[in-house]
Amino acid sequence: MSAAPKHDVYQAIADSSRREILILLAKDDASIKEICEHFSISRTAIVKHLNVLSEASLVSDRKVGRSKIYSLQPEQLAEVREWVSYFEQFWDNKLSMLRHMVEENVKE
Amino acid sequence: MSAAPKHDVYQAIADSSRREILILLAKDDASIKEICEHFSISRTAIVKHLNVLSEASLVSDRKVGRSKIYSLQPEQLAEVREWVSYFEQFWDNKLSMLRHMVEENVKE
DNA sequence: TAAACATAAAACCAAATGGTGTCATATCAA
DNA sequence: TTGATATGACACCATTTGGTTTTATGTTTA
Known part of the structure; x- marks a missing residue:
């Protein structure tokens, strides 16, 4: 159905921040900024976590204006x-x- | 019920060698030597993986003669x-x- | 007791991980 | 057009990870 994920799903969920992000996105889609507001770590760190989740096909994203909206994609x-x-x-x-x-x- | 695991279970199962070890132990208890025979990496590396699994309370071990026998403990x-x-x-x-x-x- | 066996322990290494800060770019709004 | 906003892209850093090799210790067994 899609290219082999670079990061596998086990690795993706190994980090607690990433697991929290997934829980957040389960409630509703969110922009990077909105996601950041729930954490104390830097935006750069959040973006890296989102990239890992994305490579594992656990989230998808779309650009809306100047925002990037992430959605949960839990199939994996x-x-x-x-x-x-x-x-x-x-x-x-x-x-x-x-x-x-x-x-x-x-x-x- | 028990002390807080140093390595959490998500981290423990993030590595594919460790997942394979768990599958192996699901079939039967095994000594370090027997576990090593199923892998191409060094014994030392296997022992490190077993330590991670042990800290996550996913395996237990007992000494029998000069062997150390590991058992699956899947509750976590x-x-x-x-x-x-x-x-x-x-x-x-x-x-x-x-x-x-x-x-x-x-x-x- | 001596040889063989199974594990333990330590030092070392390259790469990945999880984090930081800074600067640049694109978009919206006044 | 200009300022504020949201994201992108880098460069950098300390620690952890997954692996190695070497040396030592305890346990059978011949």
């Missing part, structure tokens, strides 16, 4: 979800059993 | 699963809706 998180779910059988409980059963049935 | 992955699942509502489908509904009911 599915890879993480699937990787983690492999391990659920080892720490398990009724809930994850049910989830596994449901997913297996749906896939068929 | 629940944090990642929960974080990721927050985003499912933004990309997913009937399946995640069902999952969310099921979980909400179970928790009550």
Whole structure:
């Protein structure tokens, strides 16, 4: 569907600032300036984090006037979800059993 | 429940060698030597990865004779699963809706 | 006891990471 | 047109990361 991401999604979500940015964007699209207002670090640092998220295809952006608006694009998180779910059988409980059963049935 | 991990779980799973080690340990406990046999990097590098996983409480170890046996301890992955699942509502489908509904009911 | 084995520990290194500050460019508004 | 605003682009820095090699220690086993 798209070029191989330079930064993989695991690396992208390894940083807590980047995870916070994703949570922010889940609530609403935001410009760089708006995102910066939620953090104490410099704009340059935020932009770097946004670039990492962008390379991992976790966000998209569009230019509007002099603003650059970022949107959440969470599809790549599915890879993480699937990787983690492999391990659920080892720490398990009724809930994850049910989830596994449901997913297996749906896939068929 | 336990001391705060020095390395958090997101950082621990950010590296692909460490993810592979976890997959390996999911199949069976293994000594450092056995783990090394699955990789081309040096034993020292493997030991460092194991230390990171250990600090994140994703593995435990026990000494048996001259061997050190590592075991998977996947409970901390629940944090990642929960974080990721927050985003499912933004990309997913009937399946995640069902999952969310099921979980909400179970928790009550 | 001596050789072989499995791990531990330390010193070192290049590159990546997460951060900074400064200056330039484009756009909007008065 | 001019000033304020929002972003882009650099250059720089300290620390961490992922890797190496070398040397030492503890444990079997022949």
